[in-house]
Amino acid sequence: WHNHLNPLIKKDAWTKEEELALIRAHKIHGNKWAEIAKVLPG
Numbered sequence: 710w711h712n713h714l715n716p717l718i719k720k721d722a723w724t725k726e727e728e729l730a731l732i733r734a735h736k737i738h739g740n741k742w743a744e745i746a747k748v749l750p751g
Contacts, residue, residue, distance in 0.1 A: 719750065 730749060738744040
């Protein structure tokens, strides 16, 4: 349900701002994707 049917999950293409936020979060958290996911929208 959560990853496939939940209508609140964004499935659009990433914006430039979102890509930059991902890069910044990865520099801070490394490969801790659960931590990175907390700071990304959607």
